[in-house]
Amino acid sequence: MSGLATSEGLCATGGGERTPLRVGIIGMGKVGRRRAAIVEAHPHLHLEAVCDTNPSCRKLFPDRRFHDHFPDLIADDLDIVFVCAYNKIAPQAVTMALDAGKHVFCEKPPGCCVEDVEAMIAAERRNPGLKLKFGFNHRYHYSVMEAKSLIDGGRFGKILWMRGIYGKCGGIQFENEWRNSAELSGGGILLDQGIHMLDLLRYFGGEFTEVQSVVTTSFWNIPVEDNAFAILRGGDVVAMLHSSATQWKHRFSLEICLQAxxxxxxxxxxxxxxxxxxxxxxxxxxxxxxxxxFGKPREETIFFDTDDSWSLEIEEFVSAIQNDTPIVSGNSQDALNVMMLIEEIYRQGGGRG
Known part of the structure; x- marks a missing residue:
């Protein structure tokens, strides 16, 4: 099958080196261009083709095959497709690429709703030899990985509760961004940015089965939410989430309280x-x-000045393809579980705006 990443595409050459995997990217906005830079720098990947509805993007990649429509890129002779397009497009692009024999890396969020994720999982199951990974890059920040190591090492016992805040101020053009279009994005700040914090709460604390929430559009003139508040419970762990587009001073904060x-x-x-x-x-x-x-324990603080998260998650994806191993982080089950949480927050909180 044309484009199928079989052993032929991954075999070592006579010199013992792997043949680079052929990559195409759908959506050449800010995220797509960032992915392209990482792909071009990776020794086992080669950027073959790009796709965008904006013809000016052709000038950014003059030496690559350019497609105006994503089905044309998927039909190209490729091993991997990166989907960096609107949330609305993601499910169709992912399922089409998998059924065409391509491995797929899809940006978060994984579509607009649970049904979108379920459609992608169905395509993944139809093609068990292919890899599907979703872009939850926050798991690969060095601070997050260090925290995970501390928790898993058992030094402080079990998690009691967590409190996560992730917010930004919006901006002058915020109301006109596609991310705030109900049709293109399917949701607001919770689906766009808060999903990262929800994923981390799951990553550290496991699954949540109880949700109480308030979802509001309190400031911006948009059809989707600009604030979401949620209390989550799973087993003995309770977590609080605030996802905001009215955080006038940008903030990322995650507190994890453990037994010791x-x-x-x-x-x-x-x-x-x-x-x-x-x-x-x-x-x-x-x-x-x-x-x-009393109430003021001796603390140790580690500072991190490098963000390799985007490269590290692609490296895990490539390794899974080359070695035929499961996707560990950002797999389809992660995508489904976090989207189920988001839908429940919307349902309990009064909708998506």
């Missing part, structure tokens, strides 16, 4: 650098000795 201490993630390195320094602070509880540190 706490972990505090503050700031996240981003392209805008507007969320402050990326830090991880942790400490053991010390209230047993009230004369020493």
């Amino acid at each position: 201490g706490y972990i505090d993630l503050r700031g996240i390195l981003s392209s805008t650098r507007s969320y402050g320094e990326e830090t991880l602070t942790f400490a053991r509880r010390q209230f047993e000795d009230e004369t020493f540190a």
Whole structure:
């Protein structure tokens, strides 16, 4: 089958080197261009073709095959398709690419609703030899990976509760962005940015089965939400979430309280650098000795000045293809579970705006 990433496409050459996997990217906006830069720098990938409805994007990639419509790119001779398009388009592009024999990397969110994810999972099951990964890059930030290591190591015991805040201020053109179009995006700030925090709450605390929420459009003149508040419970773990487009000073904050201490993630390195320094602070509880540190334990803070998250998640994707191993983070089950949470937050909170 044309474009199928079989062993022929992955075999070693006479010199022992792998033949680069042929990549096409659908959607050449900010995220698509960032993915393209990583693909072009990867020794086992080669960018063959790009697709965008904006013809000016052709000038950005003059040496690559250019397509105006995503079905044409999917029909191209490729091993991998990156889907970096509107949320509305993602399910159709992903299912079509999988059924055409391509591995697929799809940006978050995984479509607009649970039904979208279920359609993609059905295509994945029809093509068991192919890999499907979703872009939850926050899991690959060094502060997050360090926190995960501390938690899994058992140093501070089990998680009691978590409190996550992720917000931005919107901006002058915020009301006109496609992300705030109910038709193209399917939701507002929760689906666009809050999904990252929800994914991290699941990543650290496991699955949640109870949801209470309030969803509002409190400031911006948009048809979708600009704030979402949720309390989640799964087993003995309780988590609080605030996803906001009225956070006038950008903020990323995730507090994790455990039996014997706490972990505090503050700031996240981003392209805008507007969320402050990326830090991880942790400490053991010390209230047993009230004369020493009652309510003010000795803390240790680690600063992180490099964001390799985008490259690391692509590296895991490529490794899974080359070695035929399962997708560990950002797999279809992760996508389904986080979208089920989002839909329940919308349902309990009064809708998507």
